[in-house]
Amino acid sequence: MKKTLTIVAVFLLLATLYSNAQSKYGDVTIDELDMAVYPQDTTAAALILLKEGNLDFIYDDEAGFQYQYTLKMKIKILKNEGLGWCDQEIPYYEADRLNKERITHLSGTTYNADNRKIIKTKLSKEFIFDESINEKNKLKKFTLSGAKVGSVIEFKYTIVSDYYYDLREFYFQSSIPTQQVSFEVITPEYLYYNLNMQGYEKIDATTTMVNANYNIRYKDDNGRMQSTMHTCNAKKTVFRGNNIKALKNESYVWTLGDYISKVTFELSNTKFPNSMTKSYTTTWANVDKDILDAGVFGGNLKKTGLFKNDISTKEINIENAKEILNMIKYKVKWNEKNAFYPSDLGDVLKKGLGNSADMNFLLINALKSGGFDAYPVVLSTRSNGRLPVTHPSISALNYTIVGVKIDTMMYYTDASAKFGDWNLLPQKCMVPQARALLQQGGDWVDLSTVSIGMMAITNDYKFEGGEYKGRISITRRGNDALSFRDHYADYKDNNEYLEKLAGQLACEVVDFEISGADNAAGDVKEIFIVKPDVTLGDEFLYINPFLIKHFSENPFKDENRTVPVNFNYLQNYRQIVNIMIPEGYAVEETIQSEKILLDENESMVLTCRVGQTQNSIQMNYQFQLKSLQFLQTDYELLRNFFAKIVLKNSEQIVLKKIS
Structure with missing residues (x-):
């Protein structure tokens, strides 16, 4: 027990030290190179030690106001999977000579430790190249060489852009944790932007008024170039965050980009000297x-x-x-x-x-x-x-x-x-x-509920000549049929699909028939015979009525969830199971009937009704999904609900030989 407490105490101490440490660009320390794990996220393949962004404006004689965006990043490589961060790409846009973006001051360094001595490897020009996505969209790609697990990499660059009406968004969050992040924006009084924040991480923002100076060149009456320093009011906004959690991919999310912590800019209006105010605000x-x-x-x-x-x-x-x-x-x-x-x-x-x-x-x-x-x-x-x-x-x-x-x-x-x-x-x-x-x-x-999915499965099981057989009929309709058709089209033929199906059911599958799989409308129907491994003659027969399991494991494994849950489509799922009790056996144990509601709105309902006669067992299982989105506050309810679904799908019927 004392040893466990000591380890916990060490991790807590390390977490405190790392969270309080202020990393600086261009100043990599032995402590940063010695770091083997990030205590606040021991699964992290890499850690952003520092991310600094700056966005301000300059004045160009031809283009007028331009914005320049500078990014500095410092990343610790913790695992082999983190080496992907050594490959970076910067998207930029070139419409023509007068409307373009250019990348300047690109540099980078890889840091390694050798006997407590810091070895530096500079970013080489041979690892920098440009790629055209299309005529106007380009990529600047570069690779920081010499990196390995334990290395620290740094890079920085500046983008100068003519498109002041379309500022770059800044991400405070990434797929790996971020220890320290800041973003400073200075906008002149002539350009007014709406700042839009999204995400769930705590980002502090402060705004102050400052003076901004712009060097403006012009021709005098004699045609000679002159320059003057113009001063105006400007708004300075500084964003800061510490120990930002990684935004990890989770089940049932349409797109993580909807929830990542970031700031975006919308040009509201411009008011240049000696000009009328021009509004950029629009309506749908x-x-x-x-x-x-x-x-x-x-x-x-x-x-x-x-x-x-x-x-x-x-x-x-x-x-x-x-x-x-x-x-x-x-x-x-x-x-x-x-x-x-x-x-x-x-x-x-x-x-x-x-x-x-x-x-x-x-x-x-x-x-x-x-x-x-x-x-x-x-x-x-x-x-x-x-x-x-x-x-x-x-x-x-x-x-x-x-x-x-x-x-x-x-x-x-x-x-x-x-x-x-x-x-x-x-x-x-x-x-x-x-x-x-x-x-x-x-x-x-609203297109999210224009159609729903329906899946109906009928199972009929009985013993014939001492062999346990089942006839299964599956009907899919709506979105369930559409999803299945897309999936089925990936198979070369029925035999390949049948082999996959037998593997999933873990039993022999014969007499397979399918219809409607190639149509663009109507139902998809499957009928086949299965032979589960149940031997007549044993004292106890253990029968799982859910050969086709609705859920075999809980899709919500994590204890906590940071983003909402988005299901694919509304659904009505139903299984009917009929089991003939063989002569000489009686029911020892059966599945209990129950109805489970997710919430008082019945946005998700599971109903299982079980009946029995002298010769058979009948079960009617139905799952109804009536809502597509659930907030993080509903996550514990969802997790527990699906745990009950998995448990219900694992229950067995026990038949005992009559003395």
Whole structure:
């Protein structure tokens, strides 16, 4: 006991020392090189000892105001997995000669200890190179060489940007813990920004007014260049944080980016000397208009002539809308690229290949050609993050799907989803806020619950000739069917899938049949026979009625949770089990009937009803998920609820031989 207390005391002491230590850039200590573990997170592969950011403004004679962003980072490598931090990349943008970003003062050092002596390895030019993502988006990549477990690496750089209306966001949090972080922003009185904070880590912020000096060069009356120092008021904001926890990937999260601690900037207005105030604040109605006014977007909603020989006006109903959807999928295949804006729709039709926007814009035009009230729906996919509802922005949108109004009903689809259908969207599109660009004006729509998943399993077990057999029938509908079809398409054939299924069930599977797996609508049905390892004749027969387990382990293993829980879609899951009791046996022990509620709102319900006759046992198991999001404060409830699900799925029925 004394030894345990001593170890705990040492860790607490180390944690206090590390948290109080002030790391400095360019000054690596032996203590930092000797560190073998970060006491506050012993699982960390690396530790950000120091992260310092500075953002201020300079004045350029041609470009006017530019912002310069300087980043300094100091990282301790604790495990082999942490060596990935030696490879860094800096995204930057070059529109043309007058509108660009450039990276300056890039340098770095790797520090190692050799017999208590600090060895430095400078960042070499041979490990710095540029890469073009496309014509305008670039990457500056570099690698800090000579690093190993135990090393400390440092790097710094400055970005000078013409885009003062689009400042870089600053992340206080990362996938590894951060011991010390600070960010200083100085903005002149001519530029006013709204600062938006997100995340759950404690970040202190202080704001003061200071003087800012800008060197302005100009030509005098004689054509000679002159310079003057201009002084104005400026706002200085300093953010500081210590011992920031790593933001780790957890189950049931749409995107971690929605919860990472960071600060972003929105240009509200400008007021330059001798000029009127110019407002940059906008509304979603203005964003809607700007999108539709753009020729590449609004102009491509008027191409109904592409289908003048393909579509005749028919009755406006969902069956005919499905027919047109299937026609587009037949004519054009998805190239597996996501897009917000379409390309040349006529060219896409000729080639028979297009991105997601191409296919959805073609569908809108085809529907209009058939007399339907079709319209685009723009959104930010789940992985792209939530829309900033209170801060309208076109740049936050990254995807377009199709909406259609039939009578009083609204239907939505993504034409690029191979197995999608009307009101059956891929999960990436099932977001709570999307903008429907209707003729009478844009409107918010909730796509997160346009459809649900349904899975029904019927199990019939009995002994035949001393052998225990079961006939299992599985029906999937809605999102469960869509997910299964995408999964099943990855298998080469039925035999490969059957081999995987037998491995999951840990028993022989025969007489397998499947239907509906290749369709874009309707149910998917599987029927097969299983032969579990239960031997008739033993004194006790142990039977697990859940050969197909709803949950075999708790997806919420951690004791605490830092981010909300987001389930994929609403679901109704049901298993019916019928077990024939063999002659000469009686029920010794059975599963108990019970109903478990997650909360008083019944947002999650588990019901298990068990009945028995002289010759059989019947069980009806049902799980209903009625809400998609749960806050961190609900985590303990969720964890306990799923622990009960796992326990229920592990229970057995015991049959005893009658004397």
